Amino acid sequence: MPMGKPDGRSEIEGVIELRRVLVGTRSEHEAPVLVTRSESGDELVTRVHVLEDPPFEEPTLSRLVGARVRAAGTWRNGVLRVRPEDLVVVEGASTSSPAVEGAAGKGEEP
């Protein structure tokens, strides 16, 4: 679940998955989103945008599909906006991920 940070930002940890977003509009498309699951199986899907990335392609996030990440940022219209340096890969990073946390085997430095 989103956690408030002292600077007013929110932090969420979850897995990057591809989902269809903006369903019901003509901008509907498949995009990487942050999925958080509770122990009861409830799913929280959060749209995330990495600042200055092309919003419809989200190349940084697309490279992280399948990875568990921690994203800290601010909200705009239901989207968590994060700087690349505030997107931390916790587990399952690809070689091109922006930042990696943890021991060897959980990811590689970019």
Added chain:
Amino acid sequence: MTACPSCLASCSPGDVFCDACGRRLGDRGTTSDPTCTACGVRNHADDVFCCGCGARLGAPVANAPTGQAAVARPAPATTAARVSTPAAVVPARASGGHPSGAGAGALPPPARGGTRPTGGPAVSHDATTTLVVVPRGQRELARVAGSFGVVLEVSPDDALESVQRSIAKSRPSAVCLVGAPWDLPMPGVADPTGKDEGVPTDNFYGMTSTPSEDERFVGRILPEVPVGRVPTTDANLLRQILAAESALVPRWTPGIAVSASTWRGASEAVLECIAPRGGPRLMLAPPRHEGDVAESMGEQPGRLYFNVHGTDQEPMWVGDDGRGAYPAVVRPKHVRVASRAIVASEACYGAALFEGEEAISTAFLAGGAGCFVGSTIIAWGPAAAPPSLADLIVVGLYRGLDMGMSAGEALLAAKRALLEAAEEDGEPLSPQLHNTLLSFVLYGSPNARVEGVARSSGAKLAMPGGRRGSAKAGAVGAGGSVLDQTRARLAGIGRSTVGDARERLRGRLAPGDWQALSRGRLQLAELSTQFRSGAQLEQRIQHLLGVAPKGVEVFRYRASTVGRASISAAEKTPWGTKHVAIVVDDDGEEIDAWVSR
């Protein structure tokens, strides 16, 4: 009775403050300040030049005709003042003049360099009764604004209420807001589609009171007078933008039209309507991209039409090939000069502004554009012909301008045409239409007009209180493709005839085409004829709504490679109007659903 110098509201002789706008009566700039002998505008005590006409204060002017502003310096013959407001109430305004005696000829260069906006000092003289709303304390802005209308200074906290009171009392011909939304708030309402956090709109600044949700959904949603906003507190830029009045480019040469490839059908239909005598070739993105668009815009883009994606996350618009390619087509840096341009964009968030961030809309204005129309939120529209919703806003805007309407009138006429077509069904508005009517805003002067186009009676017909048929014909009338004409006819004739026409059209089209084209109301039971899962959909809608609706609205579109339909329904309840919408795939399988509060 005396008149408030800011908002023209009638005040009693003993009043200390104006009831309408709160201005202290007898303030500096009211009764004791120097009045220009050329145009009658009251000025501040320390002004050397008139803020109304630019004349040196105290200079004698001979033969000023009664009821008409004398002009202290040569002005185009086409800008003869038309002052109809009683002289005792409103100081007559001259035109073409600028504070500090600078005149339009001394306009500052566009913020992004390049050439100065062309078109000369043409300023609409019917701006006399335009209410120009300026954030309180912005003295230079107020001085500039005074050249173009009656200034109402407001504080952000009660800006909307002040303007609405002023409208109720003085009935201005238009409202021009000055300042970005963080200077002069843009009020918002909850988004009934649930897709955006809210729907920011300037509509309420043109009304005497803010409508409730129920009122909006039964049609009280449009401003009573045209509204425009100049989203800047830069006095030089304000002067530049307002000076574009009566000088908007009259033709599509030069001009550009850019569409996401996947929306080609809808864009071509719009282009046929707005440039029937040969407009620009539609640029499809991809394969076209930002470099191509920037090159095409060049130094004189003229008229522009965009039907592309936009977002509220980055200041860029992008194309779409339907297969996952979204090339950038416009960014603020690509807009260098846009002298007197008319820009209409169907991009989502095309008119959204965020403090401290660049925006494409303001880049156009800084480049000299006189009129920008776009949406503050998701723009609702079809991927294929016939044009609807956002498409028809663009069609109405350009048609209205070419008929001689001002930009504010044209946008309002386009919205009225949409509303009136929907009202024929006798049902509450769909959430998508509700949002379209609110979210499309005009940046620029509401009085901006196309150069050389005389006012037409049609302009009046499209104004509030005009006859619906005329408004419709003006906004989406004759011309355009067969489908467009059919749609226009459907929108303008009786319901039984509409049914006949729909059936004829249906008979002429292949089933798949009809599915793609059809958008309209169905009986609930008809869902079974449209979707494989129609029976389940009927039950689902009844369950969400609590009752069986009289009808549902089906809106088909394509999203990337997949077909989608939005099925919405509404029902009045003792607590308000309840809306439901279900998004389904081609078979009618539910993908998403939402219910209004």
